[in-house]
Structures are given as C-alpha cells and as structure tokens.
Amino acid sequence: MTSVFLAAIAAGVVSLLLTRYSITLSHRWRLLDHPDPRKVHQKSTPRLGGVGIIGAALLVGIPAFAYLANTHTDAGWIQVKHYAALTVGAIFVFGMGVLDDLWQVSSKLKLLTLLAASFVFSASGAGLHELVYDFEAFISFPWLSWILTACWITGMAVAFNFIDGLDGLAGGLALMAFGVLAYFQLDAHNYAPAVAPMVMVGAIAGFLYYNHSPARTFMGDGGSLTLGYLIGAMTIAANDEPQLGTMRAMVIPSLAMSVAIVDSALTMFRRRYQQRRSMFTAERGHIHHRLLDRGIQPHHVTLLIHAFSAAAVAVGCFSLGFDGWHTLGGLALVAPLIWALFHAAGSMRTTEMVSAIRKKRAIDRTSRRHRSSFEALQLEFDSASTFREWWETVCNAAERLHFARLVLPIAPAEGTDERTFTWVNADIDLGGEGLHLDANLPIEIAGGRSTIAEVRIPIAESLESAGERLALFSRLMADNGRYALRRVTRQDASVKPVSPTLPVGEFGGLRVAVVHDFFYTYAGAERVVEQIIRVLPQCDVFGLFDFLPEEDRGFLHGKPVRTTFLQHLPFARSKHRAYLPLMPLAIEQLDVSGYDLVVSSSYLAAKGVITGPDQVHVCYCHSPVRYGWDLQHQYLDEAGLGYGPRGLFARVILQYLRTWDARSSLGVDHFIANSQFVARRIAKFYRREAEVIYPPVDTDAFVPAGDERRDGYYLAASRLVGYKRMDLIVEAFTRTPERRLVIIGEGPEKRRLERIAGPNIEFLGWQSHQALVRSMQRANAFVFAAEEDFGIVPVEAMACGTPVIAYRKGGVTESVSEGKTGVFFNAQTPESLLEAVDRFEQGEPIEDEDRLALRRSAERFSPEVFTERLTMLLKEVTGGGVPLSGVSQNKVTAQRFDNLEVAAEARIEAPEEDHSNPGEPSNGLPLRADS
Missing domain, CATH: 3.30.450 (Beta-Lactamase)
Structure with missing residues (x-):
C-alpha cells in the first residue's frame, strides 16, 4: 500500500514540473486559448495543461503498475491485459485531443477516435459483460459487451469534455472520481489496479495547482477527453476484476461524475430538440453557464457543483451500508438531489422539454x-x-x-x-x-x-x-x-397566362390522398387504384411499402409512393407477411392531415389511416381482413397453425388485428364494397352500410374469338394456392378422364396438384396475356371453385365469350347468371362440381348470340362503368368537388344508389336477375359447349 501512495506523490511532483513547462512553451509558441463570447475567461490562456497530467500518469503509472502486478497468477495476467489496452487507448485519445488543441479537429473525428480506443480496450477482454449486484450476476449480456462498453466510455469522455468550462471544475470532479475508485481498489487489496487511479489523483493534484481560479493553464481537449476516457475505462476494469465481484467500484465513482453525465444528456437533448442543431456544435448552455447567468461567481459555481457531486458520492457510500435491494433504494436518492441542482439552474424544465419534442x-x-x-x-x-x-x-x-x-x-x-x-x-x-x-x-x-x-x-x-x-x-x-x-420554349407558344391554376380533373379543387395497403404486384386491387388515380389525377399515393418492379409501375402514372418504416425493415421485400402485427401501427404513421379527401383501397390496413373531422374518408373495401374474421379457422388450418404454441400466438395476433380492424372502420365516412357479398361482410363485422361498385375489369383486353371453334377442353386459371381450391377441380376432372382440363398458373400448390392429377389434366404454368386470352376463347367453359369476394377472372372469361362453371358463393354469384352466362355448383366437392359439368354439357351449343350475351354481361364491369360510378359518388360526398368540412355522412342514401344504378344501366343493359332456387338446378336453358 505504501508503494501506491509513493507513486501518487511522485506523479504529483512530475505533474507540477510538466505543467509548469507546458505553460512556458505555450506562451513561447503562442499556443493559447483566446476569449470568445462562449467562454468565461477574459484573457488568453495556455491550453496544453493536459500534457502535465497525462505525461505524469504515463511516466509514473506504467513503472508502478509493472512493479505491483502479480504476473504469476491468471488474475494478474488479466489485469495486465486490461490496463495495457487501457494505456494504448489513452495515448490514442490524448494524441487526437492535443491535435484538436493545436489545429481544431472535427467533432466527428474525435468521436471516431473515442470509439476506436473503446474497441481496443474491449479487445483485451474487458467490458460490460454483466450487471453484478450483491456478488451475483443478475443480468448477463455478453453479446452486447463491446457496444455497451463503447457507449459508456465515449459517453463519460464527452460528459467530462462538456463540463470542462470553469477553472478547477473538471479537475476537481476527476480528482473525486479517481480518489473514490482508488479507495475501493485498496479496500479490496487490489494494489496493482489501485495504483492507476492513485497516480491519476497525484497527477491531477499537481495540475490543479496551476488550474485553480484564476487559472494559469487549461487542460484542453487533450486532457479532458483522456481523463473522461480513463474514468470510463477504469470503472469498467474495476467491475471486471475477478476478486471484486461487485459494481460498487463502478457505480460510486460514476456518482462523482453524475452532474457531468446529466449535463451532457441535457445538452444533447437541447441541441437536438430545442435548438434543432447539430449535437456536435458548441454552444453556451451547460450547467455552469446557466449558474453563471444566475449571477453566481465562477469560483462559487465550481464549489457548488463539487459540493453536489460530493453529496452524490456520500449518498452512494451511505447506501452501501444497506442490505439487498435497499442499496438500490438508497442510490435512488441521488436523482432528486441532481434534479434540484439542474432545476434551480434552469436547465431542466419539463413543460418546455415536452413542448420542444412536440414542436420538433x-x-x-x-x-x-x-x-x-x-x-x-x-x-x-x-x-x-x-x-x-x-x-x-x-x-x-x-x-x-x-x-x-x-x-x-x-x-x-x-x-x-x-x-x-x-x-x-x-x-x-x-x-x-x-x-x-x-x-x-x-x-x-x-x-x-x-x-x-x-x-x-x-x-x-x-x-x-x-x-x-x-x-x-x-x-x-x-x-x-x-x-x-x-x-x-420552342413548343406551344400560344399558351395563355394562367391565373389562378389548380390541378386538372373534376375534383381539381381538392387535395387528395390515395392510400393502398402495399405495392408489390399488379393485380385486381391495383387495377382499382389505377382507376382511382384516373378519376383523381392530382392525388398523392401512400402505402405501407412499395416493391413494385419497374415494368409494373405504369398504372401509377409516374407518381411516387410515400411509404412507412416497413419499407426499410430487413426482408420486407420477400417476407412482408411476417410484419403483419406492425402494419396497423405503420399505417397510422402516414400523415394525410393536409388533404381534403382521402380514398383508401383496403383489404388489410389502408382504411386505418388517421383522418380528421374536416376530411372526407372514402374506403373502397376489397374485403374485411379475411383471415381475421370468418375465414380464420380455414387459414390457420391450411398454414398448420391450428394448434400448438405457434397456433396460440397466431390467434393472439389475429384477435388484436380484429379489434383494430373494427375500431379503424369507425374512421371511415363512406364505405364502397366490391360486391354485395363483401357489403354483407362489412355490415356483419363493421355494422356499416356500403355502396357496391364492382371492380374494373379490362374487358377490352379480353374479346371473343373470330370463329366458333372450340378445342374441347375446360380451363382453370389462377394462382395455385390453397384457398383457390384448384385441388377440387383437379380431383373432379381426374375422375372423368374423358374430359380434358387445362390449368394456367403458378404457385406453391403446383407440385401437389401434379401428383394427384390424371393424364387428362395439363399444367401450362405461367402464360402471357395473349396466350391466356387464346386459351379462354377456345375453352368449352371456365371452371371456378374458389369463394372469392368478387372474382375477376370469370368476368374476363365471359368477355372472351366463354361461359363459367362456378361455386355458388361469393362475388361470382353477382357476375354470373345461372343458365345465361354459366352454371353453379352448390358444394365444394368433386361430386357437386361434376354434376354441374354434366348439366352444362346437356344444354344447347353456344351460338354467336350467346357469345355476344356473355360479352355484354362482362361489359357491366368495364373500367368506364367503374370510373363513372365512382365519380358520381365522390361528387356527392364532396359536394361536387368541394369538401364538406366537418360533415361525416355514414349512410349512403337510397337515392344515390338508384342514381348510380340508373347510370350504369344507361350504358349497358344488364341481364335479367336469376331468381332460381340456389339449391336447385335452374329452370332456364343451360349453355353447352359444342364438342
């Protein structure tokens, strides 16, 4: 122990000599810190005092540590490794700090230097591996050790650098921190680790002889950054000592720095939120500046901060006398002590801080x-x-x-x-x-x-x-x-002055936002968005994420998609369904507050976008979340989540999704459903009325063949997934090998379907649009076995003049008319499907007039009909293109519905409604393909 104190005295003497010499050189070479409005001193002062501190520590500390270290034990070698790495890092930081004192190095470069020095220290095996309390590790996090170590050391260095603003202030705090650390090391009989903080105590004491008010030298960034680094690293090394087994040697010295730590945190907050500037830019708002502004003399401010820091250390030492968790309760008393100081100085104003966060x-x-x-x-x-x-x-x-x-x-x-x-x-x-x-x-x-x-x-x-x-x-x-x-300027010279100019379109006076769930493919829902943009060309487009390939982006007409944080999450492009629980949160972060009209295209989350009382929100609902409501059990079973822990977790997520789905429906002013089937689901789950506007089908791209020839096969085209029930179609036609079935499409079910398919079934995979149209034109009939909300592909088949054999449930019952444009089967079984095929083949052959009737029936769903009906509805809910501020019309009037129906019928005469019994074959004359 005597050797430890002798080393401290020697360091003090060397520090006195080196500091005096640095003052002489600084005046000779004009290496001075000149006054400016941010600084407190009134005359130019040398700023290389850190050379005296760090020089004395290295010259005395290294030989003293080598003399006391016990290299014959594993513990001794661990100490040597830790403190050797600590010394290398300190030299690195000190060199960068001195360069900054001489030539002004950027703050970011200094930060990188601190991080690099921290990683050097961590590479020795030292670090924050665990939180130790009462000689037991109660939290262990080895995978975060390097990051936490770097944050602790860098934070301590930055805090010490910030607090170095008055004569003797930073040096006194460092003296206190190293002194407490040395005491705990000596108390544990760790003499080699104790010599390091004791040498620092002596070196700082020698420096303070020249740094007390009025100061004859400053420690500069070379001294402040290095001292902060050493405090952070030595407290971690003390916590890592095998003999110690407690965090007291880390926590109590840190309490000496508590004022500096809180001041640095408030400084970061102030620069980031209140001043909205770079956190690396110097300013005059630290705790000592605030106390000076209160009229307190500089040396009194130094004594006041020292007194509060000493009180924090005393509270910490007093808390060590308690047993168990009472120690932590005692340490908690430091919080009101520090809060009182900062509140009195005006640095901590809760109301102002909250207001600054909101404003920013x-x-x-x-x-x-x-x-x-x-x-x-x-x-x-x-x-x-x-x-x-x-x-x-x-x-x-x-x-x-x-x-x-x-x-x-x-x-x-x-x-x-x-x-x-x-x-x-x-x-x-x-x-x-x-x-x-x-x-x-x-x-x-x-x-x-x-x-x-x-x-x-x-x-x-x-x-x-x-x-x-x-x-x-x-x-x-x-x-x-x-x-x-x-x-x-060489074109269109005849243009006339425009005053004022608003976006073109019937709703040009409105600011419009179109919100779609997400963009990753061009399918039925995206066709709806395409037509909405045609009606509202001035709109801005929003979505959860946008991964559309370039070749499919044409329907957006060059509009960028404003996305959420899901866009940037890992694997979002390929595994976006994994982020289902985050989608309600993400959609609510889209800011559409600056728009008069919000039109959402929703089958999952888009309708949950938050709108205000003076905005009109129209939701085109493709379907309430299928797997969240009536189809939950079917989806869970198909996904293998019907039971077990994963199934339980999935049900919890779906329960949360249902609750949010119902609540978010309350923010919609007007619902549009894509079929009567979906309108009934909306009424069931949301208790809201919805107007039906069928989705647009590009009937111009699907036309009948120029001749009457059929190739004698039945066609099914779809993505090969479970809920499309392609397995039902394959199984049924496998039982009747005399009938040929052609399947177009790709999907995860393809291999399974090929295994159960008979030789009469042909899988064509993905086909181009032209090939799909030719297949539809030549087929006897199109077979559709899914329960869809609307079903676009059957309408495309009818546009090609091909009848449909469909399952009698879902939206397809509204597009296909029994005995006129197709035949229904009543159960999703092979027997029921084959019975419908038999009835179809027993009917009359398809003639030219039949193809025209099928075509006319499909034209009821053309894009022109969709845009006309949507335009009429939007005119009414917006007052003819002017927002109805503060008015929320939750019910669609019967008169509006009648007007829309009349408009649609004026374009195309709809076929007569079929009133046959759903459970009986129709009395009408079924169509039959001519084989």
Missing part, C-alpha cells in the same frame, strides 16, 4: 411532407414537354409547398413577347393579417436570359418551415428553369 416532431413531419412533394415534383418537371405543362407543374409546386402567390414574367417561346403569369392560392386570404414572407427568386432561362419570380409564402407554422419551402422551390426552379425551358 411537427416540424419534422411538415419537412418530410414537403421533401416528399419536392421529389414528386422533380419527376413531374422531367415529363413536361410544353410550356403549358411546365407552367402547370410550377403552379402545382407552389400549391403543394403552400405558397400564397407566384408572379413570373416570362416569354413562353423564343421570339414572343414577355408576359406575366400569375398563380394565386384560392385557399389563402392574401389580404389577411397573418405573417408572410415575400421573396424575389432569379430564374435562369435558355440563352443566358433570366427573370425574377415574385413569391409570397405564409408563415403559418414557423419561419423555419417557410424558409425551407422557399429553398425547395428555389431548387426546383434552379434545376428546371434553364434546362427545362430550353427544351420546351
């Missing part, structure tokens, strides 16, 4: 929305080929960035007179008393010409937001002024 989140949401609009507008500018299109895009940009007015004097084409084009936002009162920002933007045009655009931007939320919108608009004009106008 609001600004960030607005900023993300504007940046998303900016990216979408860049694409719109790229597609502008005439001046009219360019000017309309400029007006659209001004409207989406919430401008009040835009005035642009410009010549639409070379050789034409200059005109003044004006756009005014009809939603903003230009004569109001609200604050606004006026600016003149120079825009460079082709041929070296330029013009000045005058803009007015309302300061509704903050000047920061207005400035950002102005900057984004300036970028758009800079990127799409000179080069875009060079491309378009």
Whole structure:
C-alpha cells in the first residue's frame, strides 16, 4: 500500500514540473486559448495543461503498475491485459485531443477516435459483460459487451469534455472520481489496479495547482477527453476484476461524475430538440453557464457543483451500508438531489422539454411532407414537354409547398413577347393579417436570359418551415428553369397566362390522398387504384411499402409512393407477411392531415389511416381482413397453425388485428364494397352500410374469338394456392378422364396438384396475356371453385365469350347468371362440381348470340362503368368537388344508389336477375359447349 501512495506523490511532483513547462512553451509558441463570447475567461490562456497530467500518469503509472502486478497468477495476467489496452487507448485519445488543441479537429473525428480506443480496450477482454449486484450476476449480456462498453466510455469522455468550462471544475470532479475508485481498489487489496487511479489523483493534484481560479493553464481537449476516457475505462476494469465481484467500484465513482453525465444528456437533448442543431456544435448552455447567468461567481459555481457531486458520492457510500435491494433504494436518492441542482439552474424544465419534442416532431413531419412533394415534383418537371405543362407543374409546386402567390414574367417561346403569369392560392386570404414572407427568386432561362419570380409564402407554422419551402422551390426552379425551358420554349407558344391554376380533373379543387395497403404486384386491387388515380389525377399515393418492379409501375402514372418504416425493415421485400402485427401501427404513421379527401383501397390496413373531422374518408373495401374474421379457422388450418404454441400466438395476433380492424372502420365516412357479398361482410363485422361498385375489369383486353371453334377442353386459371381450391377441380376432372382440363398458373400448390392429377389434366404454368386470352376463347367453359369476394377472372372469361362453371358463393354469384352466362355448383366437392359439368354439357351449343350475351354481361364491369360510378359518388360526398368540412355522412342514401344504378344501366343493359332456387338446378336453358 505504501508503494501506491509513493507513486501518487511522485506523479504529483512530475505533474507540477510538466505543467509548469507546458505553460512556458505555450506562451513561447503562442499556443493559447483566446476569449470568445462562449467562454468565461477574459484573457488568453495556455491550453496544453493536459500534457502535465497525462505525461505524469504515463511516466509514473506504467513503472508502478509493472512493479505491483502479480504476473504469476491468471488474475494478474488479466489485469495486465486490461490496463495495457487501457494505456494504448489513452495515448490514442490524448494524441487526437492535443491535435484538436493545436489545429481544431472535427467533432466527428474525435468521436471516431473515442470509439476506436473503446474497441481496443474491449479487445483485451474487458467490458460490460454483466450487471453484478450483491456478488451475483443478475443480468448477463455478453453479446452486447463491446457496444455497451463503447457507449459508456465515449459517453463519460464527452460528459467530462462538456463540463470542462470553469477553472478547477473538471479537475476537481476527476480528482473525486479517481480518489473514490482508488479507495475501493485498496479496500479490496487490489494494489496493482489501485495504483492507476492513485497516480491519476497525484497527477491531477499537481495540475490543479496551476488550474485553480484564476487559472494559469487549461487542460484542453487533450486532457479532458483522456481523463473522461480513463474514468470510463477504469470503472469498467474495476467491475471486471475477478476478486471484486461487485459494481460498487463502478457505480460510486460514476456518482462523482453524475452532474457531468446529466449535463451532457441535457445538452444533447437541447441541441437536438430545442435548438434543432447539430449535437456536435458548441454552444453556451451547460450547467455552469446557466449558474453563471444566475449571477453566481465562477469560483462559487465550481464549489457548488463539487459540493453536489460530493453529496452524490456520500449518498452512494451511505447506501452501501444497506442490505439487498435497499442499496438500490438508497442510490435512488441521488436523482432528486441532481434534479434540484439542474432545476434551480434552469436547465431542466419539463413543460418546455415536452413542448420542444412536440414542436420538433411537427416540424419534422411538415419537412418530410414537403421533401416528399419536392421529389414528386422533380419527376413531374422531367415529363413536361410544353410550356403549358411546365407552367402547370410550377403552379402545382407552389400549391403543394403552400405558397400564397407566384408572379413570373416570362416569354413562353423564343421570339414572343414577355408576359406575366400569375398563380394565386384560392385557399389563402392574401389580404389577411397573418405573417408572410415575400421573396424575389432569379430564374435562369435558355440563352443566358433570366427573370425574377415574385413569391409570397405564409408563415403559418414557423419561419423555419417557410424558409425551407422557399429553398425547395428555389431548387426546383434552379434545376428546371434553364434546362427545362430550353427544351420546351420552342413548343406551344400560344399558351395563355394562367391565373389562378389548380390541378386538372373534376375534383381539381381538392387535395387528395390515395392510400393502398402495399405495392408489390399488379393485380385486381391495383387495377382499382389505377382507376382511382384516373378519376383523381392530382392525388398523392401512400402505402405501407412499395416493391413494385419497374415494368409494373405504369398504372401509377409516374407518381411516387410515400411509404412507412416497413419499407426499410430487413426482408420486407420477400417476407412482408411476417410484419403483419406492425402494419396497423405503420399505417397510422402516414400523415394525410393536409388533404381534403382521402380514398383508401383496403383489404388489410389502408382504411386505418388517421383522418380528421374536416376530411372526407372514402374506403373502397376489397374485403374485411379475411383471415381475421370468418375465414380464420380455414387459414390457420391450411398454414398448420391450428394448434400448438405457434397456433396460440397466431390467434393472439389475429384477435388484436380484429379489434383494430373494427375500431379503424369507425374512421371511415363512406364505405364502397366490391360486391354485395363483401357489403354483407362489412355490415356483419363493421355494422356499416356500403355502396357496391364492382371492380374494373379490362374487358377490352379480353374479346371473343373470330370463329366458333372450340378445342374441347375446360380451363382453370389462377394462382395455385390453397384457398383457390384448384385441388377440387383437379380431383373432379381426374375422375372423368374423358374430359380434358387445362390449368394456367403458378404457385406453391403446383407440385401437389401434379401428383394427384390424371393424364387428362395439363399444367401450362405461367402464360402471357395473349396466350391466356387464346386459351379462354377456345375453352368449352371456365371452371371456378374458389369463394372469392368478387372474382375477376370469370368476368374476363365471359368477355372472351366463354361461359363459367362456378361455386355458388361469393362475388361470382353477382357476375354470373345461372343458365345465361354459366352454371353453379352448390358444394365444394368433386361430386357437386361434376354434376354441374354434366348439366352444362346437356344444354344447347353456344351460338354467336350467346357469345355476344356473355360479352355484354362482362361489359357491366368495364373500367368506364367503374370510373363513372365512382365519380358520381365522390361528387356527392364532396359536394361536387368541394369538401364538406366537418360533415361525416355514414349512410349512403337510397337515392344515390338508384342514381348510380340508373347510370350504369344507361350504358349497358344488364341481364335479367336469376331468381332460381340456389339449391336447385335452374329452370332456364343451360349453355353447352359444342364438342
């Protein structure tokens, strides 16, 4: 023990000498820290005092540790490894700190240096492997050791660097921390590890002789960063000692740094949320600055912080006298002590902090929305080929960035007179008393010409937001002024000034958001979205994620999809169903608060997007979540989740999904169902009425053949998955080998189906559109055995002039008419299906007029009918294109339904409704293929 104290005294003497020498050199070489508004000192002062501290520690500490270390035991070798790595890291950090004192190194480089030094220390085997309490490890996390170690050491170094702002403040705290650590090491008879903190005590004491107020030198970043690193690393090394077995040597010294640690946390918060600036930028808001602003003298501030830190250490030491968990209760008393200091200084104001978080989140949401609009507008500018299109895009940009007015004097084409084009936002009162920002933007045009655009931007939320919108608009004009106008000014010179300009379309006065569940393929639901965009061309598109391949993106008309955090999760592209429990949360994060009309296309989560009382939300519901409601048991059984722990977990998830699904339906103002079948499900599960608008089927792409020839086979086309019941069709036709069946499609069930199929069944796999149409035209009939919400493929078959044999349940009962366009079977069994095929073949052969009747029946579901009915409904719910603010119409009137039905029937005469008994064969004359 005597050797330990002698080493401390020697370190103090060496530190006195080195610090004095560093002061002399600093004055000689003019290496001084000059005063500025952020700093407290009034005259230039040397800042290389850290050389005295670290130099003394290395010169005395290394020989003393080598003398005391017991290398004949495993524990001794562990200590040598730990402290050797600690020394290497300290030299690394000290070198970077001195470079910063001399030439100003970037904060990010200093941070990387601290992390690298922490990893060197961890590589020696030291680290936060576990939390030890009462000589037992009660939490072990070896897989996080390196990360937690780096966070602890780096955090301690940053905290110590932040608190180094007054004479003697940081040095006194370090003296206290190292002194307490040395005491616990000596108390445990760990003399070699004890010499390290004791040497630091001596070195810091020698430095403080020159650093007390008024200071003759500062320790600089070389000293503060290294001392913080050493405190963090030595407390971890003490916690890792095999003989100690308790965290007291880590916790109690850290209490000496409690003021510095809390100050650094509040500093990060303040810079991030209250000042909204880089966390690496220096400012004047630390605890010592706040206390100085209260009128307290600098040396009194130092003594006050030292006193609170000493009190925290005393509370910690006092808590060690308790047994068991009472020790933690005693340590908890430090929290109100530290809170009182920061609250008195004005650093901790809970109300202001919460308000800052909310304000920053609001600004960030607005900023993300504007940046998303900016990216979408860049694409719109790229597609502008005439001046009219360019000017309309400029007006659209001004409207989406919430401008009040835009005035642009410009010549639409070379050789034409200059005109003044004006756009005014009809939603903003230009004569109001609200604050606004006026600016003149120079825009460079082709041929070296330029013009000045005058803009007015309302300061509704903050000047920061207005400035950002102005900057984004300036970028758009800079990127799409000179080069875009060079491309378009030679065209469309006859354009007239536009004032004001709104997006085109019958609903141009509305800001519209279209929300779809997710985009990864182009199928029936995406065809609905395509037609919605045609009706509402000014809309913005939202979804949970967007993994559409480029060749399938045409239906979006170049619109970007604004997605959620699911877009960036691992394996989201290939395993997105695994994130089902997160989808309700994700859809609610989409911000559509800036839109008048929200149209959701939902079969899972899209209808759950949050809307306000002054917004109209129309939901096109493809189906309530199938596996969450009446088909839960079927889906679980098919997935092998009918029982066991995985099945129980799946049922818990589905119960949560059902609850959310029902609750989210309350936020929808108007439901549209894709069939009467789905409308009944909506009424059953949501207790809401829904208007039926059948989904669009591209009947123009499916046409009858030019001749009457049939190739004598039956056709089934579908994705080969369980709920499509292709196994039922295969089993039925295997029993009748004289009948030929052709199956088009791919899917996970294909191999199983091929194993049970007879030689009369042919699998063609995936086929092109042209091949699918030819197969439909030549088939005797199309066989459909699934219970679908609507069923698009049977309608496509009818458009080709081919009748349908379908299961009498679901939406297909509304598109197929018994005895006129097809035949139904009543049970999903091979016997029932074969009985329907027999009835079909006993009917009359298909003639030309039959094909025309099938075609006319399919045309009831054309895209034109869909868009017409959707347009009529949207006109009514929005008051003819004007939002009905604050009005929520939950019931669709019978008059509107009648109007829509009349409109549809005016286009195409619907076939007579079939009133035959669902359980009996129809009395009508069934169709029969001519074999």
